[in-house]
Amino acid sequence: MSEFAHIDTRTEGAVAVIELNRPHVFNALNRQMVTEIVTAMEAYDRNDDVRVIVLAGKGRAFAAGADIDEMANDDPITLELLNQFAEWDRMALIKKPTIAAVHGFALGGGFELALSCDLLFAAETAEFGFPEVNIGVMPGAGGTQRLTKLIGKTKALEWLWTGERMSAATAYELGIVNRVVVPELLLEETMKFAQKIAKQPPLSIRLIKEAVHKAVDYPLYEGMQFERKNFYLLFASEDQKEGMQAFVEKRKPHFKGK
């Protein structure tokens, strides 16, 4: 996939890596870049050789916010007609695990991009923030929703209102970040973890992801029903039979993703 202008993509084993590649502007997200990220993610989502998708930034930062120049002259009608955030909705439909590796900073749209991934690894020196409020707007690609669902109303309002930068340590304490890693080894450690998940039975990983995401949005009763259906569904898989057989035979299972 070399047709992209603003991102770099590659695979390492069963892990696909998408790297934002506009380092001269700290990977500020313009519309084309977001489209490219989503396009790459969707392609990997349908690629049988890929089991986990890692998202990272080249250069000194994961991603600065949206490209301000691009939207400075927009009005509500052009924005409505452009419907740019529809791309972000597509990102939420990716079925395979996505992991963001954040170094430097993830601000505004960059933070929203990181929050759009399932898991988040951060360099010790990374900083997160929603500075939109400082320029008289607010997050538009899910910031108020995803952050609130992650850390609760009280804390979310504080960070969204002040626009201040949050350290990786704080993000970890708040449950936004899974692991805080020394900057030098961020990608290496993220890849190690991704490779570990890539060895798990893919259908389980996939249906667990789907069920957990429902837990965030559904009332408990509906979520329980949904979980049950996915649980039943896995009994149609070869991996379930292999997994249980291997358990009985006291040997390591060999999963095929079928």
Added chain:
Amino acid sequence: MYETIRYEIRDNVAWLILNRPDKLNAFTEQMNKEIVAALKQAASDENVRSLIITGEGRAFCSGEDLAGVTEEMDHGEVLRTRYAPMMKALHRFEKPVIAAVNGVAAGAGMSLALACDFRLALEKASFIEAFIHVGLVPDAGNLYYLPRLIGHAKALELAVLGEKVTAQKAYELGLVTAVIPQDTWEEEVQSFAARLAGMPTKAIGLIKRLLRESDHRSFEDYLEKEAYSQRIAGLTEDHREGVRAFFEKRPAVFKGK
């Protein structure tokens, strides 16, 4: 480019010289900012592999310039906006830093010396926790560093009694690495810094990080940090050179890479 400090490089060693000798190098807002800028410059300059902080004239640094202290001053905000950025920059600084304490280090001037990795003291130098004499508490990270360096009991003694600590006494407390006579002061400081500049710079930075981690991490977390650090050190050219030199039975030449 700097007005309140001087910044010079002598053979891979950066000298950050506080330069308000007529005010005993007391801190001003401008000086706080210039120190931050110089630290940033030294951090990103590959030619710099160790840093000396010292004072021009007869003092190291006398702390906050009391001439600027007013009735309306919000001392907390002064610390947040002026001192915290400076102390954080120093705390983050990965290359070895030596405080060459050439005279009195009082108040926040003492804090500055405490935040460095090594303290070399001129024989006539002294340290003084001056804060208590004006009814304040030691600031600029002072009581974070002091008990870690000399223990709780001695830290409390110094901070509460506020007595002058001579260079010799500071040496006995373990606060300074060496006391140096006037005649050989500058060359001994430079040669100590040059020695550090010839060492594996990355490994020194990682040792600094690990020691910081050991202050507040659980043992299990610490061991994980240790593994990270050794992985990083294991990837350096200096590590490869060290091993090569060991087998070739020659002194290693470290490049800080």
